[in-house]
Amino acid sequence: MLCLITAVAGYSSALDGAAHVEVENGLHTVTLSGSYFEEFDGEISGLVFKCEAIGICESSFFSPDEPLPFEPHWESGEPLPVYEATAEITPPHEGVIYRYQPYAIRPDGSRFSIHPSCSDSRGYALTSDEGVPFLRGTLELSGSNGDDYFFHIEPCPDDCWTEEFFDQLDQNILQDLSGESWTNLLGQVVNLYGERTYCTMPGGNYYNLSQIDLMDGGNCGPVPLDNVSWSNLKAYYR
Secondary structure, three states, X not given: OOOOOOOOOOOOOOEXXXXXXXXXXXXXXXXXXXXXXXXXXXOOOEEEEEEEEEOOOOOOEEEEEEEEOOOOEOOOOXXXXXXXXXXXXXXOOOOOEEEEEEEEEOOOOOXXXXXXXXXXXXXXXXXXXXXXXXXXXXXXXXXXXXXXXXXXXXXXXXXXXXXXOOOOEEHHHHHHHHOOOHHHHOOOEEEEEEEEOOOOOOOOOOEEEEEEEEOHHHOOOOOOOOOOOHHHHHHHHO
């Protein structure tokens, strides 16, 4: 992975990377991998993930408590030193989509977010669940081209639906994913299901969508929370 090195406000141009997540039996295994563009100068002392729930309003938190080691090394065939680190995180709630944004830690304790060096700057991992939406909002008309209509989803302003959906939806996609005519969905609150893509080129799909449905009752609201075990609560607040 060798791309143009760019300096973007808020994170280092010496480091690139992206996180991926696997979910099994309620455990989230989050892996961060990328390249390091400079000599091993000790500027980075560890790696953590900022963990954010989607669709419920709770404070974000950093995990793990003890930062993961940052250990760049040379691998055969790679033009730059590479690194990888993995954390196992038990989220506070089941049935909730979580976002994991990777951060590097400097020796002074300050943190900066890590992003890939491709045109898609999203370095975070997003869990997916067939029964849980990653976005809830109002379907609105974006424009038209003759008889073709295009739409976007305006996220519900409350209840922390913070995942941004960049793609436009056309009437055929709406019909295929919802089984409804767009005329029945326009102006209504809908749920969007699927998973995000990685290093998407401009004009490509930023999400692989699996379903769109109308929100029961027609109003915005948070995702319903499952009961949380005492062990999960202790792990979250330790």
